[in-house]
Amino acid sequence: MDRPTEQPTVPNYKTVGRVMSSKQSLASALLTLRIDNIDGFFRKQLSDYIEANGTVTELDFAERELKYIGRLYDDIDFTGRSNLTLQSKADGYIKYLLERLNNATPEQQPYFEREFDDTAHKKMIDKLIRHRLLDENTDKNHFKFVFGGKPKPRKDKPFEKLNWTGDLIDLHYFIKRYFHKESKFWQKAMACFVHKKKSINERSLVTATKSGKKESKYKQSIDNLLR
Numbered sequence: 001m002d003r004p005t006e007q008p009t010v011p012n013y014k015t016v017g018r019v020m021s022s023k024q025s026l027a028s029a030l031l032t033l034r035i036d037n038i039d040g041f042f043r044k045q046l047s048d049y050i051e052a053n054g055t056v057t058e059l060d061f062a063e064r065e066l067k068y069i070g071r072l073y074d075d076i077d078f079t080g081r082s083n084l085t086l087q088s089k090a091d092g093y094i095k096y097l098l099e100r101l102n103n104a105t106p107e108q109q110p111y112f113e114r115e116f117d118d119t120a121h122k123k124m125i126d127k128l129i130r131h132r133l134l135d136e137n138t139d140k141n142h143f144k145f146v147f148g149g150k151p152k153p154r155k156d157k158p159f160e161k162l163n164w165t166g167d168l169i170d171l172h173y174f175i176k177r178y179f180h181k182e183s184k185f186w187q188k189a190m191a192c193f194v195h196k197k198k199s200i201n202e203r204s205l206v207t208a209t210k211s212g213k214k215e216s217k218y219k220q221s222i223d224n225l226l227r
Contacts, residue, residue, distance in 0.1 A: 066097045109159055110191040112179050115148040116226075124225050131221050133166035133174070146192045161194045166218065168195055172208035173216040177223065 116124065125143050128134035141151055142159055153159040164171045171193060179185045190200050209215070216222065 062097050066094065109153075110184075110188045111145055111149045112147050112185070112188055112192070113149065113182055114179060116144075120226050121147065123227075127221065127225050131166070131218055133164065133170055133218060133222075135163035135165050138162055161192055163197055164193050164195050167208075167216070168200070168205060169208040170216045170218050170222070171195065171200075172205055173219060174222050175205075178225075 121140075121144050124147070125134065125138065125140060129136050129138065139157075139160065142153060143162060144150060145153060145159065146162060171189065175185055175189045179188070182188065186202055186206055189205060190202055193200060
């Protein structure tokens, strides 16, 4: 025999006013907890959240916290004098969170660790585009980030994978030619590139030389990228 479905317990408030008053008091208390020691609270909560949830970045947590604060903010009537002070502090915490978001970097985004100077970066991107191996609209800062990790993508212009417009065997040769000494270089390639605006299958990339074409027709051009 099926057990009756339990109904959620609803507080038996006598008036809507008492409900709103209780809700506002709770929201005020939670806001106060955060803004009395902004940086200390943020770092402690971030540490606890990572421990409880595993893989998460400061960027993820700051976005989550900002949404939560927005909900608390909506529950408070800031017309009273004491709440005006609270509002000022809350605004400071929101500003703090926005600064963390603007300064945070997507730590989970892999990149190739081999470093190139500005001249080498320019030669690479210009020649790859000239040979139609790379999309002509490639963001130069994102290109530099993929090959060396700098500059970090900005919050207002998040990282977009580089669009490889040549054949997959050309990308295979390019990666093996310059980055074969790095760990997980195939996984990095998949994380940093799309092929003709489509996701890359790791097996297809790794086995590209066995797909009928034994060698990239741009082998010499790729060899000469830095010359």
